[in-house]
Amino acid sequence: MCTASNYITKDHYFGRNFDYEISYNERVTITPRNYKFEYRLIDDIESHYAIIGVAAGVDGYPLYYDACNEKGLSIAGLNFEGNAVYLEEKEGMVNVTPFEFIPYILGTYSNVSEVKKALENINLVNINFSEELPLSPLHWMISDDTGAIVVEPLKDGLKVYDNPVGVLTNNPPFDKQLFTLNDYRSLSNRNPENTFSKDFDLDEYSRGMGAIGLPGDLSSSSRFAKVAFTRANSFSSDGEEESVSQFFHILGSVEQQNGCTFINDPDLYEYTIYTSCYNTNKAVLYYRTYSNSQITAVKLMSEDLDSAELINYRLETEEQIAYIN
Numbered sequence: 001m002c003t004a005s006n007y008i009t010k011d012h013y014f015g016r017n018f019d020y021e022i023s024y025n026e027r028v029t030i031t032p033r034n035y036k037f038e039y040r041l042i043d044d045i046e047s048h049y050a051i052i053g054v055a056a057g058v059d060g061y062p063l064y065y066d067a068c069n070e071k072g073l074s075i076a077g078l079n080f081e082g083n084a085v086y087l088e089e090k091e092g093m094v095n096v097t098p099f100e101f102i103p104y105i106l107g108t109y110s111n112v113s114e115v116k117k118a119l120e121n122i123n124l125v126n127i128n129f130s131e132e133l134p135l136s137p138l139h140w141m142i143s144d145d146t147g148a149i150v151v152e153p154l155k156d157g158l159k160v161y162d163n164p165v166g167v168l169t170n171n172p173p174f175d176k177q178l179f180t181l182n183d184y185r186s187l188s189n190r191n192p193e194n195t196f197s198k199d200f201d202l203d204e205y206s207r208g209m210g211a212i213g214l215p216g217d218l219s220s221s222s223r224f225a226k227v228a229f230t231r232a233n234s235f236s237s238d239g240e241e242e243s244v245s246q247f248f249h250i251l252g253s254v255e256q257q258n259g260c261t262f263i264n265d266p267d268l269y270e271y272t273i274y275t276s277c278y279n280t281n282k283a284v285l286y287y288r289t290y291s292n293s294q295i296t297a298v299k300l301m302s303e304d305l306d307s308a309e310l311i312n313y314r315l316e317t318e319e320q321i322a323y324i325n
């Protein structure tokens, strides 16, 4: 399970919890403007927008999980098991593979409205990256400071939804997740009046009673409701540190602790391996890992973006504790 969210203060923030039971040795990968993207079916692209993101530890190609480009456009791929369908090559369409989708979108487009238009002509083709890394069933949230969309590959092509709640988890498909939010329309960040009955008193014995009924389990539909509520009611000042801190708290509301989600394999549990937070206006990637609660930052604009070589930074995974005495 994974969760993605955006958050807007003075800048636009976007990121995700990467929840899984195994790691692909992910690292921060920067793709400078002149790294040559070789595509399986469309023409290679020699020069494009620069990209920063978290990618699998595979040399020679940026297999991004989530990323943002120098124009402020951001995207994350989340599991969409049992629903994602990739198709055969289609004439007249821009045929890219699912693993090329993030590089293609972020390399070519600068905002969500351009992407929406381009998606009308994109076909996601079922071609594996390699035999060892077959295709994953994914859907994507794409976000910038004007809004967000969700892209789902279905059997009759790509379905694109506007995303007014600014979050995405896994199953079921996005339209069903959105509909389910109707069930929670009475929830509030304020304590409710007693509308249960006029005939007897009910005590307001605690703060936080306005959100009684908000799910707290780790299923993807429960995380959708929980994180949508948390994001919608989020309050912080608009400074960089406060915004970043608040963003980590939004995704912290649906963090998966190791041990709570058993995978059908001895000793394997799904947990939040890392949380990313992009300030997309400044192209800075902040992240935390499960074993290191300190926030680490990598700035796209500090690199030589006219180079042609990928730049990688390993994730800082050692806990960093500030001992006071």
Ligand SMILES: C[C@H](CCC(=O)NCCS(=O)(=O)O)[C@H]1CC[C@H]2[C@@H]3[C@H](O)C[C@@H]4C[C@H](O)CC[C@]4(C)[C@H]3C[C@H](O)[C@]12C
Residues within 6 Å of the ligand: 001, 002, 018, 019, 020, 024, 056, 063, 064, 065, 077, 078, 079, 080, 081, 098, 099, 128, 129, 133, 134, 135, 136, 137, 138, 170, 171
């Ligand atoms: C599993 C990851 C999504 C995390 C997630 O949604 N977890 C929830 C699982 S579940 O619903 O609860 O089952 C996805 C996100 C990005 C994916 C990776 C990226 O797409 C990049 C390559 C693509 C290759 O085709 C496969 C390996 C891979 C390296 C992918 C492995 C895996 O499928 C990743 C890491």
